[in-house]
Amino acid sequence: MLLSYAWTATGNRQESVPLIHPRRAAESTNPGNENMKAMILAAGFGTRLWPLTASVPKPLVPVANVPLIDRIISHLAVFGVKSLVINAHHRHRQLTEHFAGVQVFGLPVEVRVEEEILGTGGGIKNTEDFWDDEAFVAVNGDILTNIDIASAVEWHRSHGGLATLVLHDYGQFNKIVVDGESMVRRIPTNYDPGRKGVFAFTGIQVLEPALLQYIAPGCYSNIMDCYRRLIAQGIKIGACLVSGHRWCDVGTVPAYLRANLETSEAERRLVGKDCTIASGARIEGRAILGNGVVLEEGARVADSVIWDGVTVCEGVSITGSVVTSGRVASDLRNQAV
Template identity: 40%
Template sequence: MKAMILAAGLGTRLLPLTETTPKPLFPVAGEPVLGRMIRASARAGCDGVVVNLHHLHEKIEAYLAENDFGIKVRAVYEPVLLDTGGGIKNVRDFFGSDPFLVVNADIVTDIDLKAVADFHRSHGGAATLVLHDYPKFNSVVVEGGRITGFKRKPVPPDEKLLAFTGIQAVSPAIFDFIPDGIPYSSITAYEAMIEAGLTVRAMTLDRPFWHDMGSFEGYERAALETGAVAAFGKRGISAGGRDLSVTALCGDGGDRRWFRVEAHGKSLVAAAHGLRQGPSVNEADAFFSIGTHLKKTGAPVPEIAFYEPFTGHVYVEDLGDLNLMEAAREGGAREALYRKVVENLAKMAVRGADGFDTAWTFQTPRYDADLIMDREAGYFLDAFVNGLRGKGVDPSDFLPELRPLAEEATSGEPSFFLHRDMQSRNIMVKGGQPFFIDFQSGRLGPAQYDLASLLIDPYANLSPGFQASLLDSYLGHFSHLTRVDPEDFLHRYWLCAFFRNLQALGAFAFLSQVKKKPGFSEHIPLALESLKKRKSVLSRTPRFAALVASL
């Protein structure tokens, strides 16, 4: 038996991505969907596959030429789209006089194509369409195992409406119902066959793993679940699409979406960063590269099981739902947990810098004075002072006064690994051990910044005495790992704490006002109080200090 894969569509519902990548080359679990379907045809025992092409056909032809699928593959370019039926008629010479399979390229499924071929041979008929109950697409009328029509309304009580999976086994009789050389729908041909008294059978499946990837929503869901199967496989867990249970998790300040994926009593967490929009390094790339690097250095971060660069899905070890902010509310646990965190943080700062490649970063390679002016001091002035408090100030009146402090904070010392958002919601606790997450913004910079982020964290509201104790503890661990001038370290620490304070207020304002996440606004009073207490730094910036006092 031979097979045809319909791959000539324009992919208009997936614009603008399909302007550069044809839909059949969209990957799931690391392989283009077209390749997956060709391999499925080979597993079904097909001795040849024909693929019709139109949009960006050169790219698909190149892909087919570069890969060995263990089966003969023929590509046929359609200068003018012939629709599904016209495409089939256009390659009738490929099939000869035997029945053949026809499959849509834009579906992701584990339906056994050999079972479809066997069903068609054993049941007879001019064609067999594989159906399932999928309310969004239900449009096929079935009576006694035979298809009697498409999209008939109203539907008689004894008729059942089902959805066509895009998989079919067809006899050469179909060619008599498709005109030559013009666009023509295969559904129209089936309707004509039924009208002429030919039997078009229904092979109805109960909840198969099946996704239509013709839309962004459909493609992302197909990629999420197929990637999860691959991720479980990397961890030695054999799971199919029908074994999965997917639960959406609550996110935090970012735009990423999070899911817990379970199979056979095991679980992973999937971070959905969104589909790739260009060739440059993006957030998902950074998450994967930096997370992989940190794990190799021994840092307590989740193991990454699988990454699909095109879809932006990263599958990681499930660390549960308890973060440091929640865990530390238990009085006896707080001190022990924070002591472990500062020890691990010191080690990650030093060891994470060893072998760190700044090409992995997706924002800036280093935390430097320019970043401070833009994303911390500037962010504070734009989002908090003007955006939230409506002061209407000109940032250029204040930034020159802050620039020398930014230079002091970031120059004159070796660069360490910098997480950039080291706060209690980004530290998970599992089995009494802390783990760092959300490391995708990592770069090189002063180690004091992450420490300051942890200690002045408004979510945790650590007492000044506890902050001082943890600062001493960190300095002790840090000095065993690298050479430290304690006086210089503390000087830069207070500068980093000041700028982190500005960043936090800018972020709280932006997230609550622009992103409409009101929960962040409740942390503003504490963060603003913390900023106003930074007298040693504010005393060096009289104009900016006056602005802060007015807030």
């Protein structure tokens, strides 16, 4: 049975999403910290990405035929991260197998499985033994960006405080109130895009290990709730404001499709390995075809993402959609199946 999801296309397009490629360790932009560590928060259920996450965990959904989490790791490696921990819950075995016995872009990766989901705060607390005495980075597992993480860490060190949130001006997601000294003043629960002096969380934060003493062990905890309590006690939480970068939240189906189609690979109409494309089939606009895709005679794919092993049957048209598996025997427009 095909699980489907449909949306209304808006036609809006943001600046192309960066797909950062790995560099050798010697080319790191952060030579001053030889032991920088990081965490990718990847234990969510992937509910907003359903039905894409019906068969794979969110970190493994492909972006231009490369798992999302591998692209995030390459970004961390570029900016000097040397070791990495990832928390996992939904379909965690797939994630564990993905990293078993390998280093990704030269980074040793440890996967911490949460049998019961612990939230952003609880997940970070659960990795307490992974950290040393230095500040570390935590990154949400559903963003693509080229933000300079090394510079954010240096900002954090120069301004002090137990934690720093990396913020930007992003209209619809703006809500965090910042004061004139670049400190977080309030973290409201509701977005307030029209207000001056409020910013959006990029999904990147820098934390001191000492912060973990304020998070209860072994239970669900939201890191933003922890920050709210600390701010109420007068403890400083920094606000590192960034601009001029690229950024995309890949957490919803429309955003996932946009992130794929705005890659340079999609512009060139990326076709994976061992694909079979009939002479009368057509690929139009921006498109990404995974490995082993079959386009039968008269099939048409436009502005869509087709995962590995999918067959688009004779005469079928797919427009603005994401297809994750199986044989597609009827037309699709603005759907995910």
